[in-house]
Amino acid sequence: MIIKDIVVANVEAPLITPFKTALRTVHSIQNIAVYVHTDDGQIGIGEAAPTAVITGETRGSILYAIEEYIKPAIKGMDIEDIAQIMYRLNQCIYQNTSAKAAVDMAIYDLYAKRYNAPLYQLLGGYRKELVTDITISVNDKEEMVKDSLAAVERGFTILKVKVGKDPLGDVERVRAIREAVGPHITLRVDANQGWTAKQAVRIIGTLEDADTNIQLVEQPVHYSDLAGMQYVTKHTLTNILADESVFSPKDALTIIEKRAADLINIKLMKTGGIYQAKKICQIAEANDIECMIGCMLETKISVSAAAHFAAAEKNITMIDLDGPSLCMKDPIHGGPIFDKEKISMTDAVGIGFSL
Ligand SMILES: C[C@H](N)C(=O)N[C@@H](CCC(=O)O)C(=O)O
Numbered sequence: 572m573i574i575k576d577i578v579v580a581n582v583e584a585p586l587i588t589p590f591k592t593a594l595r596t597v598h599s600i601q602n603i604a605v606y607v608h609t610d611d612g613q614i615g616i617g618e619a620a621p622t623a624v625i626t627g628e629t630r631g632s633i634l635y636a637i638e639e640y641i642k643p644a645i646k647g648m649d650i651e652d653i654a655q656i657m658y659r660l661n662q663c664i665y666q667n668t669s670a671k672a673a674v675d676m677a678i679y680d681l682y683a684k685r686y687n688a689p690l691y692q693l694l695g696g697y698r699k700e701l702v703t704d705i706t707i708s709v710n711d712k713e714e715m716v717k718d719s720l721a722a723v724e725r726g727f728t729i730l731k732v733k734v735g736k737d738p739l740g741d742v743e744r745v746r747a748i749r750e751a752v753g754p755h756i757t758l759r760v761d762a763n764q765g766w767t768a769k770q771a772v773r774i775i776g777t778l779e780d781a782d783t784n785i786q787l788v789e790q791p792v793h794y795s796d797l798a799g800m801q802y803v804t805k806h807t808l809t810n811i812l813a814d815e816s817v818f819s820p821k822d823a824l825t826i827i828e829k830r831a832a833d834l835i836n837i838k839l840m841k842t843g844g845i846y847q848a849k850k851i852c853q854i855a856e857a858n859d860i861e862c863m864i865g866c867m868l869e870t871k872i873s874v875s876a877a878a879h880f881a882a883a884e885k886n887i888t889m890i891d892l893d894g895p896s897l898c899m900k901d902p903i904h905g906g907p908i909f910d911k912e913k914i915s916m917t918d919a920v921g922i923g924f925s926l
């Protein structure tokens with residue numbers, strides 16, 4: 572199975588409601604689908620999400636990186652030589668992790684097809700079902716309560732509540748949501764770098780004193796403020812999860828060595844795909860740090876690749892793969908089944924799309 576060509580296309584999916592975090596507001600997913608063609612007529616599929624505020628990538632930079640750097644680096648290689656392909660993919664250009672992720676997952680799709688197996692089984696096959704949370708965008712308190720109740724009504728039992736845009740009102744937002752949804756819904760809080768370290772300690776401490784029972788707080792401070800992450804982790808009881816601070820295996824090691832977080836959020840768009848994601852997960856597991864699998868605003872193409880990876884890894888104990896649930900309709904057919912909060916792997920080979 573020799574790589575013959577890499578072709579790209581647009582993937583668009585309007586969102587049910589605007590997606591709002593401390594970093595950005597988005598109305599519609601506008602991503603890039605990647606098709607890797609082999610000489611025997613097989614096609615592997617992947618997706619890149621241009622998330623300029625997190626990875627620094629735009630649609631233009633992704634298209635350019637694939638066309639000018641990635642394609643020349645891996646064209647003509649045999650899918651069986653997957654470690655060599657991954658080496659070249661990761662060496663041919665610095666960063667550009669979403670462009671790399673799209674190609675990495677398409678290569679894994681082909682690799683699993685080569686061995687006639689569902690990807691999650693080829694990667695280790697730890698479980699067949701996952702339960703995802705769903706994001707509640709940051710808005711005024713009343714709107715967030717309404718959105719939280721609607722999400723629970725839709726069948727979700729884990730909510731990821733976005734804060735960090737207006738630190739002074741964040742305690743009240745989370746308290747109001749807890750009061751409205753009751754004690755049996757799991758609440759995760761994601762500040763997307765929106766607090767200072769001292770604000771974070773104050774806000775999280777107040778939420779602890781108010782018995783809001785928050786499962787974790789994600790990326791409280793700026794991604795580069797590791798001293799701040801360390802300070803928050805040390806001075807709060809709630810688990811702190813590093814997201815934007817961890818892209819690479821080296822970043823994971825640094826966070827672990829500095830005890831700058833209790834948990835790590837792995838996203839294929841940050842790691843450059845499954846190959847590097849596995850390394851982070853294993854480094855974390857060796858250090859007793861559990862991981863979340865997360866996503867950017869992505870459709871079912873790349874979220875499915877992430878689901879296969881998560882299904883294979885015991886150390887991924889939290890799932891934030893809500894991209895498809897945020898879309899008005901699912902433009903993609905096949906792959907794992909997304910039914911409310913449940914994601915079920917199937918026996919289809921590769922990632923599972925029929926092209
Ligand atoms: C979509 C997912 N639940 C999520 O919140 N992901 C990111 C933000 C992604 C984006 O801005 O596209 C996160 O911070 O965890």
Ligand SMILES: [Mg+2]
Pocket residue numbers: 761763789790814815836
């Ligand atoms: Mg996050």
